[in-house]
Amino acid sequence: MSMQPILKISDLTKTYASGLQALKRVDLDIRRGEIFALLGPNGAGKTTLINIVCGIVTPSTGTVTVDGHDIRHDYRATRSRIGLVPQELATDSFETVWTTVRFSRGLFGCPPNPAHLEKVLRDLSLWDKRKDRIMTLSGGMKRRVMIAKALAHEPQILFLDEPTAGVDVELRRDMWALVRRLRESGVTIILTTHYIEEAEEMADRIGVIHKGEPILVEEKAALMKKLGRKQLTLHLQAPMAEVPAALADWRLALKNGGQELEYVFEAGREHTDVPRLLKRLIELDIAFKDLNTRQSSLEDIFVSLVSERQGAQA
Amino acid sequence: MSSRTFNAYGVWAIYRFEMARFGRTLLQSVLTPVITTSLYFVVFGAAIGARMEEIGGVPYGAFIVPGLIMLTLFTESIFNASFGIYFPKFTGTIYELLSAPVSPLETVLGYVGAATTKSAILGLIILATSALFVPIRILHPVWMAAFLLLTAASFSLFGFIIGIWAKNFEQLQLIPMLVVTPLTFLGGAFYSIAVLPPAWQTVSLFNPVVYLISGFRWSFYGSSDVGVVPSLAFTLGFLLICLLLVGWIFKTGYRLKN
Ligand SMILES: Nc1ncnc2c1ncn2[C@@H]1O[C@H](COP(=O)(O)OP(=O)(O)OP(=O)(O)O)[C@@H](O)[C@H]1O
Ligand SMILES: [Mg+2]
Numbered sequence: 177m178s179m180q181p182i183l184k185i186s187d188l189t190k191t192y193a194s195g196l197q198a199l200k201r202v203d204l205d206i207r208r209g210e211i212f213a214l215l216g217p218n219g220a221g222k223t224t225l226i227n228i229v230c231g232i233v234t235p236s237t238g239t240v241t242v243d244g245h246d247i248r249h250d251y252r253a254t255r256s257r258i259g260l261v262p263q264e265l266a267t268d269s270f271e272t273v274w275t276t277v278r279f280s281r282g283l284f285g286c287p288p289n290p291a292h293l294e295k296v297l298r299d300l301s302l303w304d305k306r307k308d309r310i311m312t313l314s315g316g317m318k319r320r321v322m323i324a325k326a327l328a329h330e331p332q333i334l335f336l337d338e339p340t341a342g343v344d345v346e347l348r349r350d351m352w353a354l355v356r357r358l359r360e361s362g363v364t365i366i367l368t369t370h371y372i373e374e375a376e377e378m379a380d381r382i383g384v385i386h387k388g389e390p391i392l393v394e395e396k397a398a399l400m401k402k403l404g405r406k407q408l409t410l411h412l413q414a415p416m417a418e419v420p421a422a423l424a425d426w427r428l429a430l431k432n433g434g435q436e437l438e439y440v441f442e443a444g445r446e447h448t449d450v451p452r453l454l455k456r457l458i459e460l461d462i463a464f465k466d467l468n469t470r471q472s473s474l475e476d477i478f479v480s481l482v483s484e485r486q487g488a489q490a
Numbered sequence: 491m492s493s494r495t496f497n498a499y500g501v502w503a504i505y506r507f508e509m510a511r512f513g514r515t516l517l518q519s520v521l522t523p524v525i526t527t528s529l530y531f532v533v534f535g536a537a538i539g540a541r542m543e544e545i546g547g548v549p550y551g552a553f554i555v556p557g558l559i560m561l562t563l564f565t566e567s568i569f570n571a572s573f574g575i576y577f578p579k580f581t582g583t584i585y586e587l588l589s590a591p592v593s594p595l596e597t598v599l600g601y602v603g604a605a606t607t608k609s610a611i612l613g614l615i616i617l618a619t620s621a622l623f624v625p626i627r628i629l630h631p632v633w634m635a636a637f638l639l640l641t642a643a644s645f646s647l648f649g650f651i652i653g654i655w656a657k658n659f660e661q662l663q664l665i666p667m668l669v670v671t672p673l674t675f676l677g678g679a680f681y682s683i684a685v686l687p688p689a690w691q692t693v694s695l696f697n698p699v700v701y702l703i704s705g706f707r708w709s710f711y712g713s714s715d716v717g718v719v720p721s722l723a724f725t726l727g728f729l730l731i732c733l734l735l736v737g738w739i740f741k742t743g744y745r746l747k748n
Contacts, residue, residue, distance in 0.1 A: 193748065231588055281503075285500050287499060
């Protein structure tokens with residue numbers, strides 16, 4: 177396996193004709209064969225970044241190379257290696273599933289290969305629908321068709337721009353399974369998502385982009401440890417003045433005038449630490465009316481990242 | 491796949507996709523021009539033509555055939571090519587074309603090639619329909635085919651440009667309706683400009699369509715309003731202008747890319 181990144185983005189900026197600066201300065205390397213999740217709030221510039229790499233949007237400055245080929249000067253080499261599933265559903269309503277994937281394969285310069293197309297359609301549970309017109313399919317099925325189109329020319333890099341937005345649980349699971357299979361076959365996958373669980377489930381590395389700048393790129397494991405906090409709140413029967421010394425093992429705090437006991441812990445520890453805590457509370461005869469847990473949302477994470485960053489710059 | 495070579499599979503994919511659209515709407519695509527042509531013959535050929543003198547030794551009904559074919563070539567070429575590229579912009583499926591390893595030349599060959607094929611086929615269908623109504627001679631069949639193809643190609647290219655420029659369906663119709671149809675009707679499709687008063691003859695010489703129709707009619711009957719060389723020059727000139735415009739569009743990404 178080559179150590180050279182399969183995708184190298186340097187000094188990339190994009191200012192749209194409207195004057196809006198969608199990308200401030202992006203430097204990013206994607207490793208061969210990894211699953212990379214790009215996270216960021218609405219308008220962060222995720223789609224802009226992907227569209228530049230794929231040739232849909234022209235960059236203002238900077239360079240992008242795919243497997244060592246420049247996306248502008250050697251676009252045939254770069255584009256034939258890339259498959260894109262865009263964020264918006266856009267399909268040719270009047271075509272059949274089969275003709276549309278055959279079209280995609282040809283468009284990307286590949287000789288016909290019905291066996292490959294059959295495999296792609298079977299993998300996506302579309303084989304039975306191959307003769308159906310796309311307009312007769314459900315939204316989830318149309319999304320599968322778009323994935324099939326992106327895979328028709330056997331790309332080495334697959335971009336999935338919010339693949340699971342508006343998708344039911346089953347399709348989401350199917351999609352995750354497919355992504356894993358593709359990765360096993362050597363395909364590099366870059367996906368964007370708003371769901372931290374999804375990034376957690378899928379990615380090897382996670383990048384967070386905020387207002388057109390990557391503010392963090394890290395291995396998933398390290399990041400989850402850093403960011404994946406959960407919070408348990410216990411609504412007490414009787415208010416407490418201070419946290420009993422017997423509960424010193426847990427990071428606890430009293431909130432709301434001593435009526436609530438709050439426990440903050442790392443995601444993944446709920447199976448061990450929380451039951452222990454609850455057991456201990458019962459032993460100590462501390463009664464509670466209600467309890468709830470909350471996972472730090474992506475929003476919280478962005479906020480904390482951004483404020484950390486601003487703190488660092490100040 | 492070799493990365494530097496011509497993407498013939500890509501051209502073929504676009505061409506085939508566009509021709510399939512033609513196939514799906516075959517009945518309308520063919521029936522509409524055939525019915526329109528037949529109506530022209532009923533109205534102009536039979537009702538009016540009977541009272542018209544021969545023009546340059548050609549019966550009036552036969553005289554209007556090249557003009558009718560040209561009219562169809564103009565409208566069908568523009569419509570098919572502009573719709574072909576406008577529709578993906580409208581539905582968003584253009585993303586695939588923009589992200590594909592297809593050069594501007596290959597894109598144009600696919601879309602404009604298909605539109606040219608369609609309108610050339612329709613032109614020949616009109617010719618065949620006309621032959622049912624009036625006797626037709628074709629003195630210079632090779633030139634006839636050349637003018638037919640060149641006109642179909644340049645107006646398809648022109649339509650392609652309109653399709654890229656248009657931001658909505660109204661704009662798509664705008665130029666064909668406001669420019670092309672009037673110029674065609676004033677361009678000697680149904681008369682020889684020799685019948686016009688001298689001042690209007692001079693004005694007509696500024697209408698490029700006059701040259702296109704005239705050259706085409708010459709390939710049928712050997713007589714023309716403006717001579718075959720200027721006709722050919724105008725046809726090729728128009729083709730060249732459209733090619734330059736398309737080249738500029740792809741170079742700048744005008745209305746295709748942000
Ligand atoms: N064609 C365009 N013209 C002008 N501004 C644009 C254009 N496309 C996107 N933008 C702006 O660029 C910024 C980044 O948009 P982009 O679509 O890349 O964000 P995103 O991270 O993909 O957001 P989302 O999560 O909502 O998909 C936004 O402020 C958006 O309004
Ligand atoms: Mg987006």
